Amino acid sequence: MFSDIFKQLIQNKGVTVYQISKDTGISESLMSHWKSGRQLPKYDSLNILADYFNVSGDFLLGRTNEISNLVEKKETQEEKEPTKSRIIPLYMTGASAGTGNWLSDDVPVEWMTIPKTAITEQADYMLKVRGDSMQPKFFDNDVLLIKKSPSILEGEIGIFILNGDSYVKQMGRGELISLNPAYTPIKLTNYDDIRCSGKVIGTVDFE
Missing domain, CATH: 1.10.260.40 (lambda repressor-like DNA-binding domains)
Incomplete structure (x- = not known):
């Protein structure tokens, strides 16, 4: 223990x-x-x-x-430096749709050890892509590295909670954009309840 x-x-x-x-x-x-x-x-x-x-x-x-x-x-100068790693939570709810409360303490997480790099050091949590709406950049079951942020810039990709559902989308001008042209943009209105939960900064491969 x-x-x-x-x-x-x-x-x-x-x-x-x-x-x-x-x-x-x-x-x-x-x-x-x-x-x-x-x-x-x-x-x-x-x-x-x-x-x-x-x-x-x-x-x-x-x-x-x-x-x-x-x-x-007793350490010696000749000892080989071990590979650096860090521990980061992987949320078990996907990033395309959900209840909107998957970042709460009630949602199961799996603590994962990943290599420490300039990119992974910036990540606060990970979660999987669900579906094909962000192809060809992200595919179903890809694990995303997320940096917590209350907002992102137009053109950046982030995690959004929209009216209780969670999405990974590109931020557009008054809309959330899918990279897959088969999906139409999600238009935002003044009546929508929307918040940004983080910016997608990369992916990690566990294989």
């Missing part, structure tokens, strides 16, 4: 909770809850810990028992 892994990492690194708090900005009281098993860290804290201890997200989540050689007490 996470509490055991966390305590082992602290011991291996030879640091105190106080020192970790100073280095990372995470409060000592929060880490005390982690050590006791009373609470689990959120994904942003997991990413901070993965960087701090030089381990993978999978190791922190207990998915592998292979600890990076960089957490040994």
Whole structure:
């Protein structure tokens, strides 16, 4: 479990909770809850810990028992730098249509470990494309990287909640646009309840 892994990492690194708090900005009281098993860290804290201890997200989540050689007490210059990764939530509701509340705490998420890149570092969450309305750019079951934003610019692609349904569309002038010409644009009116939940910044492949 996470509490055991966390305590082992602290011991291996030879640091105190106080020192970790100073280095990372995470409060000592929060880490005390982690050590006791009373609470689990959120994904942003997991990413901070993965960087701090030089381990993978999978190791922190207990998915592998292979600890990076960089957490040994004695490190050498010749040791190979491990591949950097981060942990990010994948929402289980698709991006073409839904109830409109899929970003709430009630919607199931799967915590995924993905490579850390300049693009993935900007992403706040992921979700899958449902349908073919955004072809040829995005296909059914593609996993989108989303950066939270209350608005996007015209011509950009984002996640929108329109009258309770969720869509991945290109922002047009007074309309939401599908890239597939088989779909007509969704015209927006003054009576529509619409909000932007984020900007699509890319995709990630788990294969």
